[in-house]
Amino acid sequence: MDEPSQAERRQELRAPIELKVEYKRLNTFFADYTRNISRGGTFIRTTRPLPIGTEFLFKLFVPHLGEPLRVQGEVQWIVSEAEVEEGKHPEPGMGIRFTYRQGSTQEEIDRVVERLMVDSLGQRLYSKLMDQSRDKPGPG
Template identity: 55%
Template sequence: MSHPDRRSVPRSAIELSVEYKRLNTFFADYTRNISKGGTFIRTDRPLGLGTEFIFALRIRGLDEPLRIKGRVKWVVPPEETTTPERQPGMGIEFQWDSEDERLATEQVVERLMTSELGEVLAARLLGKKVDDLAR
């Protein structure tokens, strides 16, 4: 199954700095794309499938990093990277403790997509009308 086939929500190509901790080791990698439901973290050291962890996304315009709980849904090990489009890393599904937390995270992602991609493209990727993004 190819990467796009596994996604339930369209993603946009936005690179953000991401930091996370596994055991006593801190990692600093980059996202390659993001959606309201998840992201892909480009890394040569992917975590195991099903691993739950908290990571911090550094987003321009926010004073503090956005901290999100995620679960590793799929992995591309370094030895399986065959093209520049297929980079090593892990597909992350966001996890929320409440509906309010989910809605707040989705709003931040929508604003990020709009500022990085413009209203028309962000609306198309999010399946919304341009007027709906301003709300």
């Protein structure tokens, strides 16, 4: 399988935040949970991952928001149950990259994710980790 390297997957700081997500695919509704989130994407825990390259709209249920956040994403990689059984990964699911269309809510999503990360990690640790991630050279 052509799977991105660990470094490519982690271009953004991630926080271990569990949020409910809902999405529909081929007239089937799914309700799963995130394992972690960053400004660039999330990992959705599921035993029914969508195919790599699939673009889809999902609802992200954030505690301090009255309405779920509607987010467009693309499946970048998947973790199968077999890979979990082999001890390669802790749980099955799919890595999602947030995608933005013209007139999208990228700034809103960035603000929400940043607030979630500060709430999860604390302002001091979040700021320290963000400073460290900015100092690292990017891929390429």
